[in-house]
Amino acid sequence: MTQTAQERAHVSAPASGITLSRLMPWIIAILFLLIMPILFGSNSAITIMNQMMITIVFALAYNMLLGQGGMLSFGHAVYMGVGGFMCMHIIRMVEKYGIPLPLPVLPLFGGLFGLGLAMIIGSFSTRKAGTVFAMISLGIGELIAACSVIIVVFFGGEEGISGDRTYGLPFFGIEFLQQKEVYYLLAFWTVLSTILMYLFSRTPVGRMANAVRDNPERAEFLGYSARWVRYFSFCASGFFAGIAGGMFAINYEILTGEQLSLIQSGAILLITFLGGVGLFFGPIIGAIVFTLLQTVLSLQTEIWQLYVGALFVAAVMFFPGGLAGVLMMHVPAIRLGKLHLLIVPYIRTLVPAVLCIIGVAVILEILFHVRHSAPGDNEMTLFWITFDSHNPVAWAIGAVLALGGFWLARMSAPDLRDAWHRANTLDGGAA
Amino acid sequence: MDLVVINLIDGLVTGLLLFLLSSGLTLIFSMMGVLNFAHASFYMLGAYFAYQISLYVGFWPGLIIAPVLVGVLGALVERYGLRRVHQYGHVPELIFTFGLALLIEEIVQFFWGKNIVPFEEPAALQFALFNIGGNAVPAYKVFMIFVAIAIFLGLLYVLTKTRVGMIIQAALSYPKTVEALGHNVPLIFMGVFGVGTALAGVAGVIAGPVLGTFPGMAFLLGSIVFVTIVIGGLGSLFGALVASLLIGWLTTFAATYNFEFASILTAFGMERPEDLSESYLRDLWVLTLPQIGPILPYLLMVLILVVRPYGLFGKRDA
Amino acid sequence: MTVPALQLDGLRKSFGKTEIIRGIDLSISAGERHAVIGPNGAGKSTLFNLITGRFPQTSGTIRLHGHDLKGLAPFEINRMGLSRSFQITNIFPKMSVFENVRCSLLWSQGYKYSFWNMVSRSRELTEGAMEILDQINLTSRAELPAGVLSYAEQRALEIGITIAGGADVIMLDEPTAGMSHSETDYIVELIRKVTEDKTLVMVEHDMGVVFGLADRISVLVYGEIIATGRPEDVRGDPKVQEAYLGAALEAEH
Ligand SMILES: Nc1ncnc2c1ncn2[C@@H]1O[C@H](COP(=O)(O)OP(=O)(O)O)[C@@H](O)[C@H]1O
């Protein structure tokens, strides 16, 4: 019997070795990171990519709590922020006292301080998961954020703390004067943190974090204290959030109290959730998409946060798996080799749906302009067209787009549902 | 002494206001297990609706209409939003209400802008009702106290003396049994959510003129309300009352007594350094009680949680 | 004399004013297969919950291999070699079947709260989990989320999780509840197989199963044990027949 069990272990147990196909996504990602600044070398592009990488590390750290451990935090910006502030102080000390510290190791210190804070706070906040944990995280977050205006020595009050990263010990001759050099430094830390976080999810505590998330009581009857499992996840998450804080300090050379606020904590929740909490790479997608979305939308419209808020609420209601979840929904169809069945129905539903959204946006933009522009200023520009915001034709175009798009999308939705069903069904059999 | 009385009154106003919010929040939480993060957003909507109504017909009709509108909106949110998300579990529910709070703030900014709107007390109440040692007590504050207390008495009556109240109380502890007895529990949930948010709406209407009607008012008060119910113990109405009053008085008293922390340092035999900018304790030397007033609720929460993880009156398994 | 595997003295438990467990004395020796029977609501599951640390007892003592369990949390009791299953299936629904079993092996294989070992690199873990899956006939389901298994399969997994850690005292709460005849036979065989050389305490309603498996039986009625002994003796006990068994035996025919 043991014999057969062992034989089967080799057949169907998840393969344990490091194979090329498993390393492939990582290699591609690293190559991608290496060539991005060559393809997009402008300063603004690099600025955006730097921001993306910081957000990726923070979102992955946040998902160690939310997705892997089932703990919803409304105050996680604090761990990133405190790590960042500490790094900023170190940068200043390097500048002031000439401490021979090379800049590239700085995020490690951020991580250690994030870890330290998480060890203290986690000691009482992880006793319970769910609502209680969420509320405590909110309270602690607000407390520390409020301290930023009181403890001026550390947080620098209103102006925050700023420094100059270039005073550090040159690292193989690099002084990090240029954005591109900073880019590669951040890329290194992003890859390293991502690998470490991925590996963490494969360790005994990482596995038990999932178990405790699903069923804390049962985990206790397997010899694990749910509370300690949560504590370890929490500390690890604080560590990586601190690393993200260190990356932030290096990149922006300034930290303010805003970095600790509920707004930041809420933003990372939103990013992680939009990306997808159920899969390891979900937050990465979330960070990339959100940063792009924010950059593009905030240039185009004043009410971009309204759109993001609506998108978030819609996602929670209709796509609780986030973008990663939507992508993974297509895996069965790909496996069956039937993805092509979906292409035409998708186009026929999504194009009208996008038109509908554009129509709604047009109406919202005009309405906003009418309400908030200076009296007499009736001229507005939308989608590169300038027109009079009180002109009924503009309203009518928006309404037609919205209603017509909605109607068309509705008409073709049943077809899409059909195609979806066919694409996920084996030929001549049930799903 | 007079100042103490004034502070007691001011603290009572703040405390009752907090309780208008925390009671609805607690009712919703103990019934549906959902902590409604957007609760304070409904409070904000109450203020803005009343402001909009006051532009046309004055303050008084708004006191009734705005909470009703808010309550209907709350019920709709429960019916078409929360009930849908419920199937995914409590954490997604909480995320949903958080997203809703963000969205409502954006919607409010969309319609009324980022700045404070001129929502004011009705002219009929803009006078000092009486003086205590030279300090005027505005009639409007007394009016707020009366409104809040009247609502609680009404609520208490409904909960303890009416059929609906009995069913709600039963549904609080045994939702399955109540459903088995043929009561429409989803409808009760929707109703409780609507009433809870309407209470928040009332709070918004009466607080808007005093605390200011602006898009940040929801998150500003919201965090304190959550801290309040954590301190009181999640799911305990009595705990919510005690914690609300406690925080009301705590913050009011802290805001008026200009106690300087330097005196503590001196008592420990330390000497104020000549050049404060060099000292690492410089923040302590200049710190005063009113400065830390706003963070006292959070400090209190941390202290209580370390000692009593379930809050003052919380049940162990809430 | 050897120390009994499990010993209860004057065990009592009240929920509010109602006393559910009303003074239980029981001694179960190592290697014994002990069945607890009794009508619904008698307090059998509550007794299990007291022994495994899910609820604190109101008074009395519980000893596992002679050690007092008072005030210990479930995970501490589990580490002392006691493992249990639940009357209502209690698994990790979103994790794969394989993952469910592997997680239940972690502590017993000494991994504790390690964050420097990769679970997939351990041969013992993988093989151990596959062996358990083989025992409970779920090898073909290894990669599925546990939540999509059929009821009987989930019950089998529940038992698999319970025995995986290698505890020497196994407590099963109604392992065959809600199963068809063939499924019951299969589960009984499984229990017999996996509890070889172990102490087994089980709650069971199916008298066929009880008389087939148990070395000794305790009859629990209204929070009290009214009889304990070998199956034949208990069957003949008039008190038992009056209180419970008669009705149950009648119902079977
Ligand atoms: N957590 C609890 N709180 C209050 N009463 C309980 C609790 N758990 C069980 N009971 C009561 O204890 C009695 C025994 O239940 P239980 O142990 O499940 O019976 P059995 O498993 O023998 O059918 C029942 O009347 C039940 O209502």
Ligand SMILES: [Mg+2]
């Ligand atoms: Mg039972």
